[in-house]
Amino acid sequence: MSFTDFFSRHANEILQATLEHVWLVGATMALAIAIGVPLGVLVARRPWLSRPILGSANVAETIPSLALLGFLLPVPWLGERADRLAITALTLYALLPIIRNTAAGIAGVDPAVREAARGMGMTQRQILFHVELPLSLSTVLAGVRVATVLTIGIATIAAAVGAGGLGEFIFRGLAMVNNQLILAGAIPAAALALAADFLLSVLERRLRPAR
Amino acid sequence: MSVVASAAPETIIEFRNVGYRLPGGNILLHGLSFTVSRGETLVLLGRSGAGKTTALKLINRLTEPSSGQVLIEGRSTLDWDPIALRRHIGYVIQETGLFPHYTVEQNVSLVPRLEGWPAERVRSRARELLALVGLDPGEFLQRYPHELSGGQRQRVGVARALAAGPPILLMDEPFGALDPLTRMEIRREFVALQERLGKTIVIVTHDTSEALLLGTRIALFETGALKGIYSPREFLLSSEPVASAYVSQLHALEEFERGK
Numbered sequence: 001m002s003f004t005d006f007f008s009r010h011a012n013e014i015l016q017a018t019l020e021h022v023w024l025v026g027a028t029m030a031l032a033i034a035i036g037v038p039l040g041v042l043v044a045r046r047p048w049l050s051r052p053i054l055g056s057a058n059v060a061e062t063i064p065s066l067a068l069l070g071f072l073l074p075v076p077w078l079g080e081r082a083d084r085l086a087i088t089a090l091t092l093y094a095l096l097p098i099i100r101n102t103a104a105g106i107a108g109v110d111p112a113v114r115e116a117a118r119g120m121g122m123t124q125r126q127i128l129f130h131v132e133l134p135l136s137l138s139t140v141l142a143g144v145r146v147a148t149v150l151t152i153g154i155a156t157i158a159a160a161v162g163a164g165g166l167g168e169f170i171f172r173g174l175a176m177v178n179n180q181l182i183l184a185g186a187i188p189a190a191a192l193a194l195a196a197d198f199l200l201s202v203l204e205r206r207l208r209p210a211r
Numbered sequence: 212m213s214v215v216a217s218a219a220p221e222t223i224i225e226f227r228n229v230g231y232r233l234p235g236g237n238i239l240l241h242g243l244s245f246t247v248s249r250g251e252t253l254v255l256l257g258r259s260g261a262g263k264t265t266a267l268k269l270i271n272r273l274t275e276p277s278s279g280q281v282l283i284e285g286r287s288t289l290d291w292d293p294i295a296l297r298r299h300i301g302y303v304i305q306e307t308g309l310f311p312h313y314t315v316e317q318n319v320s321l322v323p324r325l326e327g328w329p330a331e332r333v334r335s336r337a338r339e340l341l342a343l344v345g346l347d348p349g350e351f352l353q354r355y356p357h358e359l360s361g362g363q364r365q366r367v368g369v370a371r372a373l374a375a376g377p378p379i380l381l382m383d384e385p386f387g388a389l390d391p392l393t394r395m396e397i398r399r400e401f402v403a404l405q406e407r408l409g410k411t412i413v414i415v416t417h418d419t420s421e422a423l424l425l426g427t428r429i430a431l432f433e434t435g436a437l438k439g440i441y442s443p444r445e446f447l448l449s450s451e452p453v454a455s456a457y458v459s460q461l462h463a464l465e466e467f468e469r470g471k
Binding site for chain 2: 110112113114115116117118119120121122123126131134135
């Protein structure tokens, strides 16, 4: 059976798995942004917090993904559902680039602009939302892009705990020593990663402040 | 009709034995005492590092005094709500600090919007301000700062500082980054503007001719202390060594211009 035949015969299954994959990655990124951006702001605002926060995110990054899933399995609420477990683990991986880029973006705002904002009587909150975050948006987004591409790749591991996604094909293919099955998972995952990278880089360029 | 009642001019800003030291212990200012009256333009003149900018930032509480106190309209800056204090005082800095992601209109109308002015009034105020600083509103309102020349940016910076009609204006080397011709032009316009608006202005410069042109009085700073306060005329005639050093530099320039 040729490869294209295989693909067209299993088109529905592949589409299904791709959608699951997109859901896993989408939920992960939403969570990682919701947690990572505030942490990045904190790192930029309180330098003494930068070591503990960036340090922990760094440590999370170094844990092998299969092992991380294993560690999280016995955690009460998390271990109950496979997707919950997978999204938590993936979020831990996605945090570092987002935290780091948010902090770098805010640190990179022209000091004259910040000083003018303070001198005009803007509150810390107004400076953050009207000046610092808008001006660091493209840098934050660059972090989101790196994290997204990373997550699309690592999310294939989610199948190991039964959370679905394109990893299903890869694991099945490995077990059955079937290259076509492996490719049926790997090719859409690679395509997703490239597409996400492209779309986010376009967005990033459009949001870059003019100077 | 009593003419006698025109008593002493009202004091708006007062420094009372103010000192400022960095957390590391370095003393940037010490024993600073002076007053600024309503409607006057006080120039803080001195070398880089003499403490002029620090003194300026003490007025709008971007920094707080380590000793002594700074009184604005009779109240210590520490007793003011810092946000209310800063909205009460316009602030212009050398690099202008215009928001690069805002149009000229958004930049200029920022403080009125923060103050909750109605939209219609904010819009007409922005047009009025641009006209005031000599920029055509139709042409410039929708531009971004990077689409302006240095002189135009500086004008927008002044317009933004004036937006909510603050009675006090602080300017930190506002014309420092401009080329000499633009600089000359904007200074002259500024003098005319000041005559019309009658704001109380404190302006930092290291340029003697700028100090003489803009100031009703000149406060001379040297290594963190005030050497003296002079009218432009007194300054030119002063025998105080630092002051006469500035003046002789000015004379040397004039002689060079006349040709030996």
